[in-house]
Amino acid sequence: MVESVASGELLVELRRNSGVALHQQLQAGIRDRIRDGRLRPGAALPSSRALAADLGLSRGVVVEAYQQLVAEGYLISRTGGYTLVAPDAVGSARAVPADGLLPEAEQPPRIDFKYSRPDVSQFPRAAWLRSLRKVLTEAPHDRLAYLDGRGADELRLAMADYLNRVRGTAARPANLLICNGFAQGSRLVLQVLAAAGHRRLAVEDPSDWELRGVAAAQGLEVVGVPVRDDGIDVGQLERSGADAVLVTAAHQFPTGVVTSAGVRAALVAWAVRRDAVIIEDDYDAEYRYDREPIGAIQGLAPDQVVYAGTASKTLAPGLRLGWLIVPARLVPAMAAAKLADDRGSAALDQLAFADFVSRGEFDRHLRRMRPRYRELRDTLVDALARELPELRPSGISAGLHLTTSLPGDLDEKALAAAAFDRGLGVYPLGPYRMTAGPPGLVFGYGSLTAAAVPEGVALLAEAVAELRS
Template sequence: MSSNGQAAWELLLPAVGAPARRRGRALQEALREGVRSGRLAAGTRMPSTRALAADLGVSRGLVTEAYEQLTAEGYLRSDRGAGTWVGDAVRGRFTDGGDDRDGAGGAARARGDGDAARGGGAAAATDGRGGAAARARGDAHGVGGAGTRAGAPAAGGGGAAARGRGDGDAARGGGAAAARGRGDATDGRGGAAARGRGDVHGVGGAAAARGRVGVQRPGGGTVVDFRSGTPDLSLFPRAAWSAAHRAVLARLPHPELGYPDPRGLPELREALAAMLTRRRGVVADPERLVVCSGVAQASSLLGFVLRARGFDTVGVEDPGSPEHARLFASTGLGTVWLPLDEEGLRPEPLAASGARAVVVTPSHQFPSGISWSAERRAALLDRVRAVDGYVLEDDYDGDFRYDRAPVGALQGLDPERVVYAGSVSKSLAPGLRLGWMLVPGALLDEVVERKRTMDLGNPVLDQAVLAEFVTRGGYDRQLRRCQRAYRERRDVLLAALAEHLPGTEVSGIAAGLHVIARVPKDFGPPERFLARAAGAGVALRPLEEYGTARPADGDVRLVIGYAHLAPSALTAGIRRLAAAVGGSDGGDGG
């Protein structure tokens, strides 16, 4: 075997010893780590799947699947007839000669700051650099919490308390002033749509959620609501969550109920970092993980930091979530729509836009459902490196893929340029308002300080319960439960569309909680289709509401959510829709 093949063989040996059910994932993790660490350098030719499988003593299919997965994520590249090679998209602490871009000392100092903050006393009052991590436990009045010196001025020249009040006001009220003109107020914890509009990717909210059970509400006009954005809240694991809550209350030390580290409870950050590394292929240092109130707050935090750094524009996907633009607008940033094609973000419009920051959903693009190609992932990273910019990766439903393992996160390719954000809104419930962001070292102190002045940190008890739930395996079990339920519902929806609206083309079915349905023009035009649907009590959102494109072909393009509806409600709803618009009529479904 060649030296390159021998290197790969040695690197992957530990993965072979993993239990059979985890061997495939372990092999993929080992390959990712080999590329990131530089042990598999860019341009290295990988052994053939047959040769590597023979050397490792595993099935060829296992190696083929690993190669395909890492090729999709951008770690490897495959040229037809020429073999598989290590790609050159990866950048970061491990491949750039140890440059962690922290500017203030990296993870080791962050850990020291965190220890000082957790340990309390005068040491926590300052880290000698004005670092946000060590200012962890002061309250809004600057007079202390568990780890702040009583009467000490807030770190950062004594103005932090004033800035805290100003920033908090900006986020909760003043920052919402810009949003008020658009009708999209942002609360202090990133809830641009939490109260009235749901999460970043749907119309949700309490009022909308109440109408999503698939039956007629007393005095209401909606019979079935196909709008996306809300999971099935009846799947929330009440018993397991309650057990975790009791366990936490029984063991949580009294001091932990004081003002928290604004980054989040250390045990939760450690649990999330391990889980995200395992499930999403990210580079997750717990000291760079910030617990926040969902992706909405992560967007707001990043927006404020970028604005303070002189950024003026953020690029958003077209089509994409309208909430991204609204959230960044509330921080003072302008937005520019960037068109997509079947491979992802088109490089030319991105370059022409002048935007140095971009928010994307590359693993399962919202709402189109595509998974970005490895080439487009690499092109985006090349662009932000060239302009000293950043990417916000919104991994809103990365765990819900039904045909194969989820495509790994973009952040793993360059953790110093990609801010990775996710939440439990789809896997557990949006009402928990729990999420996370992995922050590049160069931005960490600024993000943490902004989080501190915004809300002093997320509730400790909620964080401790989630940590307990994750470490005890409850989160993985919940994901498996949801995946089974949502796969079944997707299949029911596809069958109903084929039967009652024949000729409908459906895309984006491999993952997520919604599909894109392109209904033939025979059922249109779109305005009449939507009007008839609404008249029949069927709530829908057309694809055009998510972007700027207005196709002139007359077809009706719909974003149809299915996760929140029971299988029977899905069938009845499509039957009702078909009857209203002139499809195959099976009754009104009422």
């Protein structure tokens, strides 16, 4: 009988009694993995002692296999007993690029005005570590078990307090649901609304195109409603026959329009009259520069609004932390949908964030970041005024991005392509539009340095000159 043994230290499988010596099987297994790129140049192999114990072999078998592969140039051995895949291992196929980076063509541009990215180099690591250490030391064991579908009590309490204080919401911890960012939160909301009988979702035109696909996948019909200078056109929304709408009221994405008090009141009146649901994507409301903060619509109509917030703009998108305030009637279905989706968001991150918010660290971080982003915004607006005065910026009063108009002779796609050739990322408005509209560009400035911003605008001016020459 051929008996297989596999190692947990290194994925190779050996067959005893197969007629091929074990050290040869081991050599062949390691060689194959180096050749197909699964073992990368520089990767460390387990010690011969550990691998032998794991495979139930004598250590001599592993040593012999390693020595042969060293002789062939696949491995190198280092003093201290380390064995590594040789940096120039013969024939390594690089199925995964050795440095883990994207192939050259997919590298992001050197200066990238990719929208709405925060400066993750400013992530408050020390404060986060204090929170993490505290919860690891103090949290009761049961906080590491499966949690309520709405998330950890501590975080729901902390976020309800925070949002009611800062965003003027009317949240109760019982109505808070923690999710993996807006991406998951919005998908679950759309799923639950579709299951509850909603049929037609209105979205702002222009808006994020990804969400339209998500809504369609849930069986919702998606209709676009134009955004005016004071927010979504409520008259058209009324005529659209929609029974749900998604708005980015505090700072419209991508135009940056701030929804006026009148439009917010009209939206609420529409939702109440029609028993419709407003999904309020409050993605970057924490950054407001020149005007009074505008409270969330949720505070005006908690029974009609699903409010969505995210840590992606304030702390880091990689945290995958978001929160929803859900009308009471939708809470059980939302909690069940979250549990069915992933059994809940990571407990330690939730607890650490709860501690971070409760100790005022979130406020402190935002207080520190606001002037930085404001300075970047000012630098960008100044550079545009100096180098490209024809591109008029708008939507500048909040968030981490702005948009500009383009003169009629400039094609937004051609300009973005010419900029890209210069190592500059700027992004056309067109893909966000559902119906034709004037050309424009979207500039995210949150992750750039103050020096890169004018350099980027100078490159854009060169691209404009090239297109016109």
